[in-house]
Amino acid sequence: MNGDTFIIGIESLAHGGKGVGRRADGKVVFIPRVIPGEVVKARVVDEHPSYCTAHPEEIVEASPSRRTPACALFDSCGGCDWQHIAYPEQLVFKNDLLAQAIRRALPEGAAMPGPPVKAPSIFAYRCHARLHYRRRPEAVLGFYQKRSHCILACTQCPVINPRLQTTLEGLNDAIRQDPLSGITSLEIYAPADEVLLLAHTRTMRTAQEIHALEELSARMKLSGCHLVHDPTRRMQRIMGQTCFTYRIDTPDKPFLLSGQLGGFIQANQEVNGLMVRHVMELARDAGRVLDLYGGCGNFGLPLAHAAHEVVVVEKDRRLTALGSRNAERNRLSNVSFFAGDAMQALQSLRREGFDTVVLDPPREGAKAVMPALSALKPARIIYVSCNPVTLARDTGMLDKSGYRLKSLKLFDMFPQTCHIESITLLELD
Numbered sequence: 001m002n003g004d005t006f007i008i009g010i011e012s013l014a015h016g017g018k019g020v021g022r023r024a025d026g027k028v029v030f031i032p033r034v035i036p037g038e039v040v041k042a043r044v045v046d047e048h049p050s051y052c053t054a055h056p057e058e059i060v061e062a063s064p065s066r067r068t069p070a071c072a073l074f075d076s077c078g079g080c081d082w083q084h085i086a087y088p089e090q091l092v093f094k095n096d097l098l099a100q101a102i103r104r105a106l107p108e109g110a111a112m113p114g115p116p117v118k119a120p121s122i123f124a125y126r127c128h129a130r131l132h133y134r135r136r137p138e139a140v141l142g143f144y145q146k147r148s149h150c151i152l153a154c155t156q157c158p159v160i161n162p163r164l165q166t167t168l169e170g171l172n173d174a175i176r177q178d179p180l181s182g183i184t185s186l187e188i189y190a191p192a193d194e195v196l197l198l199a200h201t202r203t204m205r206t207a208q209e210i211h212a213l214e215e216l217s218a219r220m221k222l223s224g225c226h227l228v229h230d231p232t233r234r235m236q237r238i239m240g241q242t243c244f245t246y247r248i249d250t251p252d253k254p255f256l257l258s259g260q261l262g263g264f265i266q267a268n269q270e271v272n273g274l275m276v277r278h279v280m281e282l283a284r285d286a287g288r289v290l291d292l293y294g295g296c297g298n299f300g301l302p303l304a305h306a307a308h309e310v311v312v313v314e315k316d317r318r319l320t321a322l323g324s325r326n327a328e329r330n331r332l333s334n335v336s337f338f339a340g341d342a343m344q345a346l347q348s349l350r351r352e353g354f355d356t357v358v359l360d361p362p363r364e365g366a367k368a369v370m371p372a373l374s375a376l377k378p379a380r381i382i383y384v385s386c387n388p389v390t391l392a393r394d395t396g397m398l399d400k401s402g403y404r405l406k407s408l409k410l411f412d413m414f415p416q417t418c419h420i421e422s423i424t425l426l427e428l429d
Helices: 087-105 162-177 205-219 269-282 315-328 342-348 367-376 390-399
Strands: 005-013 020-021 028-032 041-048 052-060 130-135 140-144 151-153 181-190 195-199 224-229 234-240 243-249 253-261 288-292 305-314 335-339 356-359 378-384 403-411 421-428
Touching: 005 028, 005 052, 005 087, 028 041, 087 195, 087 390, 087 403, 130 162, 162 181, 162 205, 162 367, 195 205, 205 224, 205 234, 234 356, 243 269, 253 315, 269 378, 269 403, 269 421, 288 342, 305 342, 305 403, 315 335, 356 367, 367 390, 378 390, 390 403, 390 421
Parallel strands: 028 052, 195 224, 288 305, 288 356, 305 335, 356 378
Antiparallel strands: 005 020, 005 041, 020 028, 041 052, 130 140, 130 181, 140 151, 181 195, 224 234, 243 253, 378 421, 403 421
């Protein structure tokens, strides 16, 4: 029953970061903030027919890997999952979860993950954060609490970079003195020296409220501030720059890219650079590369130095236009941008003879395009994934079409969390 307590040993970690144990009655139990090998006293939160979720009441026998979390809000904040686990063990657990997912989808003998690539910085690495905002009964800016949409006030966060931290502190001071009206959240972008702000609203704002954002931008000395109306995605410039800029250092040359406010950005720029360099090596000396889900050229532009020709596919026309400008800025003449979704591109370009395909899909993966990708018959496929479960499903489909997994490497994009980023190389048998 809900509220009952029991003693349980933690056997493993599940996708999503929770510990897994088996209760005396045989039922599987999922418990957050525990470590395999520990014995804990847990309280039932929800009973289900085949499993239950529980809350750790007491650590009866602690793991040697247990650490004191760096953040005072760790137990409540929905941002980090694993601050209680020493960093070397975080990498081991992530690599094991990645291997388990692949092992379930592929036949015996398939390549398993090699040594993981650790993050150069395990704290103060995030260059982008979205903070939720509530005006009443008092102005609160912060992250959602675990398992809820209640906002947890936050003035410091150990995983955001110093520029974001300074901005967060300044925003907290500003909204206490002059609360913003009608704003639901604030996104901060700080991948380089500049800091840009994107304010979210669900209703059209008045001139007075727009002026309040202008004053906030001036007070914070922001490089740019925009307001987005979430129901329509309509963007309104308040002041300054529309795009942020970031740098990717590679052995070939450094690349400077501009990204769109409201668009995707890799939150850990150090690890992003490591991933880009790895993809370049896997694609070295390729003839024609097709880069699916390519955004404004995060992989595609550096790939132009590893391959003879690159076509970047992105459905958002604003990003393809920005990508073309990025190519000009970096003096690249052998890369072009195709505005359309991945399926459209595979159908339109199926006769153009690509020997390498790079894809970096969202968390839901690329199941719908796997048959068309297989029909294209590139010699190699480089799959960048942020979800081991959908990666395993998609590589399983490719395996049935004659592709063999040759290498799989984990890149720790998000230390202190259970999120797993990886790069897989598949070659046509």
